Amino acid sequence: MSTSTMPRPGISAPASPLKRRRSARGGGFASSFTVNALLILGCAYMVLPVVWLLFASTKNTADLYGTAAYAFGQPAFFDNVAAVLNQDGGVFLRWMANSMFYAAFGAVFGGLISVMAGYAFDKFQFRGRDSFFGIVLVGVLIPNTATVLPMYLLASVFGITNTVWAILIPVLCNPFGVYLARVYSAAYVPAETLEAARVDGAGPIRSFFSLGLPMMMPGYVTIALFQFVGVWNNFMLPLVMLQDQKLLPVSVGISIWQGYALPQPEFTPMVITGSLLSILPLLVAFILLQRFWKSGLTAGSVK
Known part of the structure; x- marks a missing residue:
């Protein structure tokens, strides 16, 4: 009698x-x-x-419209740079200096305020802490362009429109920097270290500047760099606040030249070359501050 095995259904x-x-x-x-x-x-x-931009900055007006986009034109780069630097008595250098001043001020002091606020939200216990931090998170969601008109109205009330303070005061507030600083504080500043400093007699301010800020330095540099780029590329705020061309940043100044380019085509190479020159400080800042980001991998360790 032969037996045969049948495969079970559903089992492969x-x-x-x-x-x-x-x-x-x-x-x-x-x-x-x-x-x-x-x-x-x-x-x-x-x-x-x-x-x-690199290719177009080497072209004159005729080559911009008569050659391929990614092709070099006649050797006109240095002529374009000279035209940019000599236009209106060298106003482009003034615009660059203004942008550098606004961005550096916002990066150093605005970044420090963000780090201090994030540290306080993380390490201190006070009434309404979570509610206040929720307001900060709401500020992260609001685009900067939506706050330009209210800030202009406030600046006009205090009489600081068309002054540097109309640009410097708003850049001190950075909700995203506060949020990022709280994350860095929670990750890099151990509570045990602050408790040991408190036992040794260090107050909150001394503990922050002696222990908290050095441990959060990679985060501070990151926030400062984000703030630097944001202020450097800011367009709407100085466009609304400032009327004096000597106070304008380079972003607004180049847009004025771009408006001149339609009736006067010779401004077009200047706009392109000026745009190329305006991004060089950002490239330098990123290259110089890379090492601080790498050190963030070991920052805040307790030995």
Whole structure:
């Protein structure tokens, strides 16, 4: 009498290790290809405009409209730079100095205020702490352009429109910097270290400047750099607040030249070359401050 085994329904034989490795390899290749493709697209989106500026800054007015976009024109780069620097008695250098002053002030003092506020929200216990921090988070969600008109009305009440204070005071407030500083404080400043300093007789202010701020220095530099870039690229606030061309930042000044370019095409190479020169301080700032971000991996460690 012969017996035969029937396969059980719904139960399949397990895949061999070779098939599993091939399946994992295929899925890994697809995900890696997708991620790399998205990274390449993102890099192209950010780098290609800068590359175009490099090519376009070497062209005169005729070459801008008569040659390919990513092709060098006649050697007119130094002529364009000279035209930018000599226009209106060198007002471009004044605009660059104004932008540097506004951005540096906002980065140093605005970043410090953000770090102090984030540290206080994280380490201090006081009534309404969570409610106040919730208001800060709401401030993160509000775009800067929506606050320009209210700030202009406040500045006009205090009589500081068309002055540097109309730009310097608003840049001291950075809700996103406060949020980021609280995250850095929670991650890099151990409560045990502050408790030991309190036992040794250090007050809250001394503990912050002697222990908290050095441990949060990578976060401070990161917040300051974000603030520097934000103030440097700020357009709406100085456009509304300032009327004196000697007080304008470079972003607004170049937009004025761009308005001149339609009736006077010779301003077009100046706008392009000025835009290229205006991003050089940002590149220098990023290159010089990279080491502080790397040190953030070991900042705040307790030995």
